[in-house]
Amino acid sequence: MKAVFRCDASIQIGTGHVMRCLTLADALRSEGVESHFICSEHAGHLLELIAQRGYQSYRLPYTDQVQESDEDVLEHASWLGVTQKEDAKSCGEILQLLQPDWLIVDHYALDIFWESAMRSYCQKIMVIDDLADRSHDCDILLDQNYLPSYQTRYEKLISETTIKLLGPSYALLRDEFKELRRLKHNINDRARPQILINFGGIGNFKLLSNVIEAINNIDSFNYYIVTGKIKPAEICELRKSISNPNITMIDYTSEMPKLMTESKYALGASGSTVWERFCLGLNSALVKMASNQSPLLNYLKTNDLVDDLGDYKNLSMASLSLFFANLDLDNEKYLKRKKEIMKLIDGNGTNRVAKVIIEGIKSER
Structure with a gap:
């Protein structure tokens, strides 16, 4: 089984998205899943750390000369460094070679436009989100936050068939x-x-x-x-x-x-x-x-x-x-x-999430 993570770290974005993806990748690795990362070369990226943790990464060149397009109406669109269309083209070329079972996306600047474009390159898509401010095309939606409406705030943003992993019981923490x-x-x-x-x-x-x-x-x-x-x-x-x-x-x-x-x-x-x-x-x-x-x-x-x-x-x-x-x-x-x-928080969230991911592919085979 193979998973590909699309996430970024930078001075503006911070390190949290990449770090929690690494935590999930470690849990999947213990179950025999091979993981790869696709990341932009933002100032403050963590590509060296990803390599130190034993994962192959694919670098996307970063530019801040973004030409706005119809899909780039997201509040955090500038965090991508390019348009969603350009990012999808670059990622599609990589995914076509890797042919992953799962594409796991943790990025505030990506939404249903980008995710739908990736459908032909992977079997399933998982989205990690915190904001509930945009629509998604995914098979699993993970939001570990504790908010007044955390069980319902994605109802109009995802498909009825999407598996929802919501709340702090799914917090992505390392085993330690x-x-x-x-x-x-x-x-x-x-x-x-x-x-x-x-x-x-x-x-x-x-x-x-x-x-x-x-x-x-x-x-x-x-x-x-x-x-x-x-x-x-x-x-x-x-x-x-x-x-x-x-x-x-x-x-x-x-x-x-x-x-x-x-x-x-x-x-x-x-x-x-x-x-x-x-x-x-x-x-x-x-x-x-x-x-x-x-x-x-x-x-x-x-x-x-x-x-x-x-x-x-x-x-x-x-x-x-x-x-x-x-x-x-x-x-x-x-x-x-x-x-x-x-x-x-009981510390078992990462294992819960990994189990759902693995079962999601097993059910297709």
Whole structure:
């Protein structure tokens, strides 16, 4: 069985789409499925990481000189770098050679126009989405988000025959989260609880600067900052700005799950990492890093599952200082939240999704 993933990472897009596709590809590989990736060469792409994980990738040249066409009316159309028609032509040539059983698409700039054009090159199509803002031609639709209408919001956007995998029980998490969830971690005995700070794979220098300035004067906690991808000169500037000896800063780690289990609280973005924290019972304060994160953040706040720090553009050093100064991790609300967020995510979502994909092809044979 063969699967091909069409997804991108970039400074603008972030890394989450590629990372969750890699998680699913790993689960499929354990079941004997051969996976390939098709990605554009955006600034900030993850093609080297894909190769390091053992997958063959096909590079699409990137250009920002996009000529608008009738199908490019999507809010995130610019994320593709070309028109859907041009991308479909390039991908079609690759898919014609690979002849996959499954084409798995995780891209906000692609919709039914592109997917329908790919039908003749694969047996089945799966779409991973978060937005429910465009129509799809697919056999499986996966949206792992927890929203007021998550069970119904795709009703007019997909076929009645499409298999819907909706809600956080299908969250695409690596197996290590499920394993670490079972272990007991003695983090409550530490003199200073650890706070994990990370805003995604692509860092934000200004936000990180404000955070460091705020926590330099608050020694109640140990702080572990994972900056994400920022310029080397910016890394140096951030390091020079640290005066609190309880702050540790790195730009990248492959041990984020371990860091989460060692931490008592997290400060981060309202993206896919939310589900990783929830799986491990890690309470958090969330920051909106992109407009499409608003619905999830608002719903989690409404259900009192997270602390909401609002839009990163409006997050000042003064407001961060006030937040950390008043942060009481022994408050009973955090114990209650921990139980509630762990109920939402059990860590088995990736295996559930992989099973549906594999059964979908077996039923055709």
